[in-house]
Amino acid sequence: MPLPHIVIVIGVTGSGKSTVGRALATTLGWRFHDADDLHSPENVERMRHNNPLTDEQRTPWLLRVRAVVDQAVRDGSGEVIACSALKARYRDTIAGGVKGVRFVHLAGDPALLRQRIEHRAGHFAGPALLDSQLEALTPPTDALTLDVQLPVDALVDAIVRDIQPRTGA
Secondary structure, three states: OOOEEEEEEEEEOOOOHHHHHHHHHHHHHHEEEEEHHOOOHHHHHHHHOOOOOOOHHHHHHHHHHHHHHHHHHOOOOEEEOOOOOOHHHHHHHHOOOOOOEEEEEOOOOHHHHHHHHOOOOOOOOOOOOOHHHHHHOOOOOOEEEEEEEOOOHHHHHHHHHHHHHHHHH
């Protein structure tokens, strides 16, 4: 079975994880998963009311994201996952010990992130959660880090260039 190719697009709320992840998956012809869809209804309500999750509340969600990674390994398929993965231990839970995973960290100016959040509709994570996420963030040292102010197509191009040796594309 070929080595799976899994790109996990990470960052705080408003960084564009889902938008970039979907565009990347489309470009590569891979499956896309938004980890936000894996939150329990209770956790979504907590966040909708501007309550950051505790590690205890977050753990089952992280394990559901890990299940997506493990399924990709079994399938040998290309996958793109959008997931906040703010702390190193969260990233270890999600992908620790799995070969063929590349983290991409979308980072940006907090004022820009706040502006994006304030102008988006329909998402449960509002601007009040940004500060707690920025405080919790431990930027990865082993990820491709990109500036969120770049256009989506430029971000996707940079990611594709970064993973080309891994995909043989």
